[in-house]
Every structure is written in C-alpha cells, then in structure tokens.
Amino acid sequence: MKTNYPEKLLPVIRYLEVNFNQPLNLTNVAAEACLSPYHFHRIFRAVTGETLNEYIRRLRLEAIANELFYSKPSITEVSLDFGFSSPQSMAKAFKQRFNLTPSQVRECTSLEAFSNLLRNSKIGHSLSKNGHVSFPCTSYTGKRLTERSNPMEIKTFEASQIAYVRVTGPYGENYAPAAGKLYGWAGPNGLAENTSIFIYHDNPEITPADNCRTDICLMIDDGVTPPNGIELKAFTGGKYATIRRVITHKSQYSQAWDELIAQVVEQGLETDERPCFELYHHYDPQTEHSDVSFCTALK
DSSP: OOOOHHHHHHHHHHHHHHHTTSOOOHHHHHHHTTOOHHHHHHHHHHHHSSOHHHHHHHHHHHHHHHHHHHHOOOHHHHHHHTTOSSHHHHHHHHHHHHSSOHHHHHTOOSHHHHHHHHHHSSSOOEEOTTSSEEOOOOOOSSOOOOOOSSOOEEEEEOOEEEEEEEEESSTTSSHHHHHHHHHHHHTTTTOTTSOEEEEEOOOTTTSOGGGOEEEEEEEEOTTOOOOTTSEEEEEOOEEEEEEEEEEOSTHHHHHHHHHHHHHHHHHTOOBOSSOEEEEEEEEETTTTEEEEEEEEEBO
C-alpha cells in the first residue's frame, strides 16, 4: 500500500504549531506520525523543506515577531520566554530570519508602520487579513518535490556476511584509519575487490555527533575469519530504495541522501528499520571522487 507521507506528517505539523515553544523529544514527535526516529528527520525535511529544528525555530521567530509588535515586551523577556540563551542570540537569529532587529519590530506603533517595515526588509513579508504577520512556509501537501533525470531504483540485496571496523564520531570523519585497517587485511587475502558498504546506525538529530556509529564493511564469504580488530556480523539483505551518483565533493553526499528520501516520500514507499548504507562501486583516494549507491531499507 502506498504511504501518503504528507498525510502521515499532518498530526506532527499540527502538534508543532501548538507546542513549538515546549521541550520536544524527537522520538515522541516521530511517534505522532507513526514513523521511526531513525528515518523521521529526512522524511520530515523531504516533505516540509525544513529540518525539524529549522521548522521549530521558524515558528518561534514568527511568534516572537508578533509578540514584539502586539505586546511590546522587553527584548530580554521575550528571548527567555521563547527559549533563547540570551537576548543577543535571539537578536542574531531574528536578524538572520527577517533582516530586521527585534527593536525595529517592537518600536512599530501601527499596523501600517509594521507592514511597511516588513515590505522594506529583504524578506518582504506581508500582513494577513487579521492583522498578524503572514509568514511564508513550505507547502507540505500536494507538492511535487523535485524533477530528476536519474530516478530511484528498488533493489533486493542478498543476505551476506560482512567484516567491518566500527567508527564512532561525526559522520564522514575519521574513516581513513578504519578503511586502512580493513583493507590492510583484505588486500593480501584477495578480498579488496569485494563489495564495500558503509552502514550508518544513528539519526544525527537524536544522537550527538560524537556518538554516531558508522561501520566500514566488506562483504565476505561464509567461513572467512578476520583477525582481531576487525569484527564479523550478518548482513540481512532485503529490499532497498537506491540511487547511484558520482560524488566529487563531500557536500554531495547529504544532497544525494536528501534526494533519495524525497523520491521515497514522493512514491509513498514505506521505510523499514534496517539501517541505511552507501555501496561504493569505486573510490579514488587521490581525488576523493566516488561512485556510490545510496540505499535505504523498505518494507
């Protein structure tokens, strides 16, 4: 059955509209949409165009703008009420969002002045009929996410055994020593050409970057025993949504993941709890260019 992700996220959107100024637990928020926390952050971004944190911050800043205009609280008071660590940090975020200072909004004495101020800002907001600011937000219903020349494929991977070295830390960092250890063993044993995958175990919006886990892996035949320092486990295989991209800059990895999840959402495919992974067809250590398939599990 096709999954309607905008519909699934609607309870989350409504919940956030009311509770954006409360401490939020991502696991509980994901449960509102009956989604796993592991996949939630990318699905939310694919549907709304914003990360969860970006979405919440925008709602807070929009509420602050209305509060400053209509109620005229002190800058310190409103920054604390809306969870900022200091008036300075709130003012910086406000300036980035609206190209205005909080004081400029607070000092407006009429709707006409407020409207003119917003129109003259770089963002160019307008006023709604009820006199409140009408802030642009990403549509999350009935939206075609992107147009693509390289469509997603659905593939089934066979179960296998994998030898791996675990890296704990920010995704994309300190992989070379782990890969060196793995291939230092695999090369002399004729295994360097085996299928290489990087498995990602954690959602970086839940798990602190320093605790995120990546497994640098090679698929190997049953009966092969790696030495101490290289672990062994089963790869269960199964159905995955995949896209294949040539990567020439590190920033393109996250772009490819976002594109894959956008297509999963667009086609209404139901994700599975198995961790996502990258399958490396080729990697050039001199240029750091790679030919990679990005794979996320499906039910």
